Amino acid sequence: MMPISKVPFKVTLIGVGGGGINSVTTIYDSKVPVITIAIDTDKKQLNIANAHHTILIGEKLTYGGRGTGGDMKVGEEALRNDIDIVMEHVRESDFFLLINSLGGGTGGGAGPALIDELRAEFPNSIIGSVSSIPFRHEGRVRWENASLALSRMLEKSDFVLVSLNDMLLDKFGNLPVRECFNRYDYLVAEYVKGVIDGMIPENSVKHVDFSDFKIATQKTGVSAFGVGRHHLLNSAVDDALETTFLDFDPSTVQSMLVIFRTREMVSMKDAVGSLRKLNKYGVGRLLWGMRVVSNSSRNLVIITACGTKSRTVEEMLERGGASV
Ligand SMILES: Nc1nc2c(ncn2[C@@H]2O[C@H](COP(=O)(O)OP(=O)(O)OP(=O)(O)O)[C@@H](O)[C@H]2O)c(=O)[nH]1
């Protein structure tokens, strides 16, 4: 894999709270060429996380690093109080990607506060997030807190890739609990790696310019990602469309980024055939990149659908979220 220094743009990935730092650990362990940072109020969780930098926040507010107990106000205060420590580890980047789970106090409270701080410090960077929404059966308070946190995440980020945990059930529901989350984390790692690979000109038969990526993702709001795999390209495209974690309406997508990693050279006709399928409902902008990796067993198709509508998200935002 390409070392971080060879990537022609700078990406920093930041996990906030329990769910977020689990994903970051998987990404770090998969050697994706990005700087990784794990931030939590929970010392025990941080001790088992892997990242280039791990940062405990709010130690004084949480009795020495014991988490927020689900209180988003504590999460936000923890981040604001310790922002100098956090910023010591955050270098200017072209692209910041935050990963958090909403519903708890740290991901939901410190996450949006960090977006706010990053936006103030780096006004020209692309700032996005991968944010998961709790299961509906985790109670009303958690759901409403997640709704409030989501509306805050959307305020200052360019895009939020929303993942509904309830949709994890459809895909991986029969697996043991940790394994189910691990599969999700692994897909997030593949997604991040694929998007970065797709923007590196070396080894690509066609790459996406970072500046195009910037225009396509800027201020798009609610978004979804999908990762599809199959030994037939056409079926990998179907799999990517099916393996998203958001109930979004494909006819509302503003821009779509598609990265193909194919097993062999693909004819232009087949490539455009895949694009036709993805563009079935007509998207505003469609960017695509392609790499050929001949020793891979399956084709990989990675999609990012930016600026779209989802029934669940609309419902969450309508309520505006209450809080505890
Ligand atoms: N996708 C995913 N979701 C998770 C994971 N762990 C927990 N969750 C979900 O995320 C929600 C928030 O949990 P955490 O991320 O542990 O909460 P936190 O951000 O650490 O906040 P506090 O512990 O309350 O300070 C839970 O209700 C779960 O639905 C994970 O590893 N992956």
Ligand SMILES: [Mg+2]
């Ligand atoms: Mg926690």
